[in-house]
Amino acid sequence: MTGTAAYCGHCGREIGSDPADARGDEHAACRRRLEMEPPRYCARCARRMKVQVTPTGWSAECVAHGVLSR
């Protein structure tokens, strides 16, 4: 996820859609999971992405918003 993300890359839910957001911790667990796995949802539109993990990195493709990689 980035600072401008509208959706969570792990669970695909809209950022700020839950009351817990007011405490700033709605997606803390998702952020921890994203340290150990690639995002599955596009942060801009929440579409499920095509994700390829390789031994040294990953890439995630949203049909509307292109490819993220690390």
Place this chain on the structure above:
Amino acid sequence: MTDILERARVKVLDDGEGLSYDELVEVLQLPTDQIPALLQLAHDVRMKHCGPEVEVEGIISLKTGGCPEDCHFCSQSGQFTSPVRSVWLDIPQLVKAAEETAATGATEFCIVAAVRGPDERLMSQVRDGIAAIRAAVDINVACSLGMLTQEQVDDLKAMGVHRYNHNLEAARSYFPSVVTTHSYEERWDTCEMVRESGMELCCGGLVGMGESLEQRAELASQLAELDPHEVPLNFLNPRPGTPFGDQPIMESDDALRTIAAFRLAMPRTVLRYAGGRELTLGDLGTRDGLLGGINAVIVGNYLTTLGRAADADLELLSELKMPIKELAKTL
């Protein structure tokens, strides 16, 4: 030292014989204060019967997701509401992954597909992929393509596949709680065909799926009976949307007991750290396992999740004075 550890020292360390099911149950029930002695014994067994070298492997998913099977731990099943989408890797990307794996010092590169068994399209892709890898990089190629026919076993051997992975996944008595779309016996049959072909057999499983201690001992005993060249040991990483998605993460002490028990069941096998160790054991536990019977690692990432950075594992092996097995010694 408790009685079971004394008996295991004589039977496994001195005589090179694996522990029985009943003895493995005793090992898995050892109290926490006995874990350091248990790990030391498992390490001594590994050093005596296998040596200090560690085999390093990288894995890649050639075909991800959309699997018709219902393995309850797997995010790649098409039967669950997992976020994993179906995707195929092309051959240039496959070769690039093999090159990156070889650059870490790994001697084994395993091509994995989420399928019940390979169809002609997949066999063709594997055939072309292996040829391209062999033209570009010096590394053993392994495959994990599900259940095989005898003809497919023969084809893979002719392609030069060095090792074939097909896990039992769980003890026979727990298997129906893990998979319902195929049987334990079907898995066993593929494993036997692979072993008889002359390819090395890689066969392991997962723990932390809700099985009992007795079923962990049962899995170790059944693997010992199958006698694979390599046993990958996975710890459940509960995946969202799967039937096991809400399972608790296995306690690290139980994971360490399991590692040692597997080593004491199979004193000469290549016992590999596979998926889930980062979550279950963390950095400190990873070290403990390498000093408790493990003598092989999957380096870098897994099929759909990320692993420790390859550099971190390689630095740890260097610190522990465990040399990486060279390619020439794996043939």
